[in-house]
Amino acid sequence: xxxxxxxxxxxxxxxxxxxxxxxxxxxxxxxxxxxxxxxxxxxxxxxxxxxxxxxxxxxxxxxxxxxxxxxxxxxxxxxxxxxxxxxxxxxxxxxxxxxxxxxxxxxxxxxxxxxxxxxxxxxx
Numbered sequence: 001x002x003x004x005x006x007x008x009x010x011x012x013x014x015x016x017x018x019x020x021x022x023x024x025x026x027x028x029x030x031x032x033x034x035x036x037x038x039x040x041x042x043x044x045x046x047x048x049x050x051x052x053x054x055x056x057x058x059x060x061x062x063x064x065x066x067x068x069x070x071x072x073x074x075x076x077x078x079x080x081x082x083x084x085x086x087x088x089x090x091x092x093x094x095x096x097x098x099x100x101x102x103x104x105x106x107x108x109x110x111x112x113x114x115x116x117x118x119x120x121x122x123x124x
Contacts, residue, residue, distance in 0.1 A: 003050040004098075006105065008043055009033050014053045020088035028086045029058055036060070042085060045105065047098065057098040059087040059106050066121065081121045082110040 009015075015030050033044040042062035046055045064083040068076075084106050089098045110122045 004047040004056060005050055006045060006047055009037065009046050009055075009058065013046060013048060013055055015055050018055050018058075018088070018090050021091050022088065025086055025088040028060065029055070029088065033058070033060060033086075036062075044086075045102075045109070047102070055090070056093040057087075057089040057102055059102045060085045061106055061109060063117075063119070064123070066123065079121065080117070080119045081123050082106075082113060082119050084122055084124045 009029075011034060015033075018029055019026055029044070033042075036042045037044060042060045044058055044060040046058045048055045062083050062085055064081050066079040066081050068079060084103070087099065087102055087106075089102075107122060110119065113119060
């Protein structure tokens with residue numbers, strides 16, 4: 001059985017072979033995830049294979065806001081949220097419930113953040 005480990009992405013991760021079958025999702029991981037992290041625009045979490053260090057799935061989360069406009073909630077018209085922006089599972093690892101696992105982890109990270117800062121929702 002392959003052992004997968006979770007971490008925040010960095011330059012040492014093997015992302016070159018990642019292919020989820022969607023060009024924009026692949027492009028984000030290979031070209032934007034790390035620069036966005038350095039700019040504090042988003043964090044990207046990966047599961048990687050312990051044996052060969054290959055990235056097999058990822059998701060990216062960031063802070064955002066929900067504009068309520070005329071339907072003001074809590075007396076304000078902008079509500080802080082966490083945005084689950086990108087997520088992909090390598091084609092070779094589909095069928096292992098990794099997408100579901102990554103969403104569960106994203107929700108857990110959002111709940112952790114909501115204990116530190118104000119945020120009301122997670123949006124995809």
